[in-house]
Amino acid sequence: MTQQPIFPDLAGKDVAVTGGASGIGAAIVRAFCAQNARVSFFDINETAGQALEQDLSPLAQFVPLDLSHPEMIAPAFDAAARDGAFDILINNAAHDDRHRIEDVSPQYWRDRLAVNLDHHFFCAQAVIPAMRQAGRGVIINMGSIAWRVGLDDAPAYVTAKAAIEGLSHGLARSLGRHGIRVNCVLPGFVRTQRQVEKWVTPEFEAEVLSRQCLQDFIQPEDVAAVVVMLASDSARAVTNQTVIVDAGWS
Ligand SMILES: NC(=O)c1ccc[n+]([C@@H]2O[C@H](COP(=O)([O-])OP(=O)(O)OC[C@H]3O[C@@H](n4cnc5c(N)ncnc54)[C@H](O)[C@@H]3O)[C@@H](O)[C@H]2O)c1
Incomplete structure (x- = not known):
């Protein structure tokens, strides 16, 4: 893997x-630990x-949490923050899971948005008061090109991913003044391991490479490297942006 720079x-x-x-997410955890965060x-x-x-350990601590229960988020974040506050939030x-239009019940739709969208807002809500008080902070939300390229058989997932971009721009506007x-x-x-286990076939991989400009598969560490750089002060003038890490998909 490419050696990554250190952001002091x-x-x-x-x-x-x-x-x-x-x-x-695990690659992001490792990448921040490599920065001594x-x-x-x-x-x-x-x-x-x-x-x-x-x-x-001891740089990383695991907190078991089902993020689809928003009422559990703020207490878990408050208990986990080691000095009472987080400087950086990565909503990842x-x-x-794929779902056919005709199989989606109201409850299933709600569950998909709970697991793919709602916690992005409620985790942000949990960390914002301390960030405001500090007068600084970074929030990075993980979207997907899936909604832009029209991923099939996942209407609730792509809806959530589109909304995450909107949420990011709304939060950037409200929070920039702080x-x-x-x-x-x-x-x-x-x-990722899950992608390989769930969907990857030789035909799928050939289709991916035919869509990408670059002819290498993107690894989790490639995304983590961009996230870490964006979280660092090197990106201090970068906000309200959507940053695409897709090897040039078209
Ligand atoms: N892998 C890709 O090709 C790809 C492409 C575009 C966007 N993304 C986005 O990147 C992010 C990470 O994707 P990934 O491929 O690593 O996914 P993944 O499925 O491999 O990992 C997701 C993690 O979220 C956890 N999680 C799921 N439901 C949870 C819940 N209710 N409470 C707490 N944790 C829960 C899982 O246990 C897992 O560790 C996601 O936001 C995904 O939409 C991934």
């Missing part, structure tokens, strides 16, 4: 990462979360 301002920062136990990661997958915590958790930057990162196809 990230050392000692308190970072919250949702969905950090596996996939892109202190990372709390929130995830429903206790086995993977505990294993990652063991690997990265999602669940991209020194808080908000950006949205849109990955293309990233070769």
